[in-house]
Amino acid sequence: MAHVWRGVMREFADRLGVTDASTVVTLGEGGTPLVPARVLSEMTGADVWIKFEGMNPTGSFKDRGMTVALSRAVEHGAKAVICASTGNTSASAAAYAAHAGITAAVLVPEGKIAMGKLSQAVIHGGQLIQIRGNFDDCLEIARELSENYPVHLVNSVNPDRIEGQKTAAYEVVSQLGDAPDFHFIPIGNAGNYTAYSRGFMEEAAAGTSTRVPRMFGFQAEGSAPIVRGEVVRNPETIATAIRIGNPASWELALDAREKTDGYFGAISDTAILAAQKLLASTAGVFVEPASAIGVAGLLERSAAGVIPAGSRVTITVTGHGLKDPQWALTQEDGSQVTPTIVDAAPRDVAEVLGLSPVGAPA
Numbered sequence: 001m002a003h004v005w006r007g008v009m010r011e012f013a014d015r016l017g018v019t020d021a022s023t024v025v026t027l028g029e030g031g032t033p034l035v036p037a038r039v040l041s042e043m044t045g046a047d048v049w050i051k052f053e054g055m056n057p058t059g060s061f062k063d064r065g066m067t068v069a070l071s072r073a074v075e076h077g078a079k080a081v082i083c084a085s086t087g088n089t090s091a092s093a094a095a096y097a098a099h100a101g102i103t104a105a106v107l108v109p110e111g112k113i114a115m116g117k118l119s120q121a122v123i124h125g126g127q128l129i130q131i132r133g134n135f136d137d138c139l140e141i142a143r144e145l146s147e148n149y150p151v152h153l154v155n156s157v158n159p160d161r162i163e164g165q166k167t168a169a170y171e172v173v174s175q176l177g178d179a180p181d182f183h184f185i186p187i188g189n190a191g192n193y194t195a196y197s198r199g200f201m202e203e204a205a206a207g208t209s210t211r212v213p214r215m216f217g218f219q220a221e222g223s224a225p226i227v228r229g230e231v232v233r234n235p236e237t238i239a240t241a242i243r244i245g246n247p248a249s250w251e252l253a254l255d256a257r258e259k260t261d262g263y264f265g266a267i268s269d270t271a272i273l274a275a276q277k278l279l280a281s282t283a284g285v286f287v288e289p290a291s292a293i294g295v296a297g298l299l300e301r302s303a304a305g306v307i308p309a310g311s312r313v314t315i316t317v318t319g320h321g322l323k324d325p326q327w328a329l330t331q332e333d334g335s336q337v338t339p340t341i342v343d344a345a346p347r348d349v350a351e352v353l354g355l356s357p358v359g360a361p362a
């Protein structure tokens with residue numbers, strides 16, 4: 001019989017220390033595709049693969065950590081969880097809490113989360129509160145409430161989240177048969193950068209891979225505290241998922257960069273949108289803007305001569321493009337894409353498509 005994927009806690013039970021499968025809260029997350037990127041490989045001379053995390057149940061990598069965080073919360077008798085979010089964490093927390101039959105309170109920056117994510121938090125029954133402030137303000141409040149009220153914090157400062165997210169690195173190693181030479185990934189709070197670094201280091205220590213990839217993480221130019229080495233008070237980028245000025249896992253990320261001979265870089269919003277379009281139109285993988293930053297990062301580092309020909313490169317694309325579709329319909333000059341409209345006549349459609357009838361002289 002074909003293997004049926006059971007979610008990361010059951011698939012990696014030994015690695016995650018799952019002792020009681022009865023309290024596992026899962027929507028079947030993980031087991032996402034690793035897609036070869038032919039055009040990106042041709043452009044860079046490397047062997048490039050895309051870890052498509054938009055294929056998780058709520059459309060982002062957050063589900064890998066949320067299954068662990070919600071399972072442990074339920075195990076400890078929690079009736080409510082809380083998180084701050086730029087959108088994806090709130091969507092995931094609301095869905096997993098709904099599945100577990102408990103409440104999720106989600107704090108998001110007013111007007112700064114994508115419509116798809118907002119709709120997810122709402123439909124899953126999350127108690128959604130928009131804060132007049134940015135993500136960093138939301139996280140401060142969520143932390144304080146979790147210390148003084150009976151609500152369980154499920155942001156990535158909760159180590160259960162990082163534990164679950166490590167499983168993506170395990171999967172990459174098993175999909176490729178070894179670790180890549182380089183791994184490219186977006187950075188917001190720096191939790192996922194930390195999680196992949198740990199996952200890859202564990203694989204090497206266990207002997208399932210022969211190397212640890214150099215971990216290359218990227219922030220948006222207007223929101224690049226780790227690259228600049230200082231807190232950004234008013235972070236700005238169209239990649240709202242990573243619009244974070246004071247990352248919670250900053251120190252952990254610095255440590256991971258050190259241990260993996262890694263790199264942190266900043267990428268412009270223009271380059272992010274160009275990479276999003278390139279990936280969708282050449283690899284068939286549609287991601288939200290923040291998730292395209294690793295692709296932009298690879299092109300930038302390749303142009304800088306840092307990626308030797310033949311290197312094996314993996315890029316984590318963290319969230320699905322349908323979460324924030326407006327950018328797909330926005331052109332470089334800011335105008336909207338308007339599809340051509342014709343009468344309901346085959347000949348008119350053929351003309352627009354530039355087709356001549358079969359057998360007609362060329």
Ligand code: F0G
Nearest residue numbers: 085086088089188189190191192318319
């Ligand atoms: N990509 C996407 C699509 C995200 O939603 C996030 C984080 C990141 C990358 C960065 O990951 O924070 O671990 O460095 N989103 C969080 C949220 C902050 O609230 O959904 P990170």
